Amino acid sequence: MELLTDRPGDEGLPGRERVAVMAALMTATVMVVFDGTVINIALPKMADALQVSPDVAIWFANGYLLAVAMLLATFAALASRIGFRPLFLSGLALFTLASAACALAPDAHALIALRVLQGAGGAAVVSIGPAILRFAFPSRLLGRILGLNALLIAASTAIAPIVGGALLDAWGWQWLFALNVVPGAMALAIALKAIPAGPAIVRKPFDIPGAVLSAVLVGALIMAADRVMKPGDGWYALAALLAGAGFVWRLRRAEQPLLPPAIFASPRFSFAALTSMAAFVGQSMTFVALPFLFQNVYGYGASETALLLMPWPVGIVLIAPHAGRWADRMSPAMISTVGLSVLLAGQISLACLPAQPQVWDIAARCLLCGIGFGCFQSPNNREMLSNVSREHSGYASGVLAIMRTFGQCLGAALAIVLSLGRMRGTPRRLAPSGETV
Template structure:
């Protein structure tokens, strides 16, 4: 890691010494906001039983946070360019911290979901411009290595969430999953105020209409998918689908005609950038499905405790910690597309192996399969992120950062909604089965769906290889 803080005469970004403190702030903020996207996953079965709600309803405790991010990522990325990345980042951390306190004090499922949504909005403000801040902090020659550290933090925090949540739940109530963010948020804000690079932003107008249309489009898509899990009427599903389609069309028209668009569509003129976005979206759909579905397999079908269920996730972040920094450094020298494709192939294999778990799977059998998934994901993410950012103009850093973040959050949100659909469909198709049988059947189907999504990502990524190194 020491190479990240060396100086050369032609370097842009912050001086080496300043980078050391700035990366601490970024790691704190990123790990805190990403962790909350998955830390409650292992508690979902417990919360569902405690509040006497259906598992499909409990999924929204996780999905409300992710959905809020997906709906607002592009908005905050644009605001970062207008108002300055530092200002938006700090505002997001503040909102996230206050909403975390609200989650800890929530007395009902409805209020908890509402606070989780607000928490997701704050997290989106910070996460949407994180990669753009990395590009301002580090010189271009170290961009891949820096993004490797960011990928390590994002992926490890996502994967370690269930393990950390399970450990906390073994000694504390679920409210502490959120209360712990309050002191961490305060420390992050104090450090950020001192060390993050100040940028005034470009100023000018903000596309509020585009922001509403993008949030409406993304939100109605996920709500339409989730509605299938509640057996809503086809009329309602068609209405949501119609609103989503109309919003997408109007959004595109608005972005083409408005002088200061929320999402400048010229960024997608780069085929490599667009394919990297599609690859990232599909891969996070697969990961989102796996992270929501596996706790139901471990606790519902196998009867493991929340703590043991959490421990079974540990190989995933350990493998990411091993591979992500290595992949980031390699992406500065070799084809990012080739590295990403190899990682995705391993990830798909790992998910298929998890889908093949038997009725009485042993703990070692689960652990090594999860490790394979982590190896693949860790080797995929940082090269793919580098591919996205390096194929976007520096003037579009904020936009590229927002697109990267929205691919992750929207993919995870869509994956979580698909798990709710599978859980509901399985309960109808196998009405006479026991709860354990239902959970096992639904999770195995979900995991095959996850493997299919990452296989699609693998195919898209492989198509980039013929274009050679960027």
């Protein structure tokens, strides 16, 4: 197995040690991604069981996602002060314990608070995950391992609704959280032995004002995007603007800012980060808009819509590992560009769907989008991580996670805005028979 093979001059850990790191890290990452996805299908039943309105129940999901997004930059910077190992172990332990507590939550308010704690643990794990892979694996294998990581994330996203629906029907919503306890404990046991300390610890003060400003900035941006169509909520945008200005000022003036400006000195890193955000905006817009099309126009049900979307993550699973290997041998930028082109072609083909498409036609176009995104993601991530020094890989990992999270939130908000605008302008839809109603 190539991942186990050591070659003269390899940086990172020996072969067997880095595979143990991969096992612990990917188990934890899959848990965090799965938990952020599986909850959506359970919200209606959870609202009924806990006797709360949908407006309260949505915070079972939003509390987790906001905690993850707001703490990514803070944990990425904290890793350089305390080391990869303590941060990863603490985050994984908090996530696992909070999962068990969520399963035992007595009421909705306790569950929301515990979901925030669970999100904090998840943020610690995903903020430095790519950095740990960068530190453990030699550069010649970086694209390959990032491709495998993308495969597992896509597979988790694909199966989360199916597994979640089965657990929900069989045992209840509590098992969506209890499911994390055993793999979390196993990952923690492996991580205690395998996760490296990381680069040398920085013995300098932590930028607390910068951490607060970054959390407010990301949180306010996400809330502003989520409420862009609601009157009277403009103060979120104002808060984001003020926090953004303060954060930029802090980066330029602080002696030890939260994110060192040196990581943005490489144009290749900065361009790859912006491209990553743009790609996630595009993917998220399409993912949110397609259910409106499938259900409101074509007349499919919710479960049928989920199956129609399945080829997208399947496409990522099929191509991501190969794209990672190609990126180790060829230009990652070139492969990413090809992937984006295929993604764009797939999205254009979806926009050109006929009035009454066949199921196989919809699936083929979604599969094309997934292949394009899978071809883009791991080479682009490799480009980001390989264009910063190893000691700054923790910061780069945090930037990568922030671009992904914010891109997904912004894309979803834009899709909702465009969908609402279109529905207001064209209120008619087609019934499954093809009649206009």
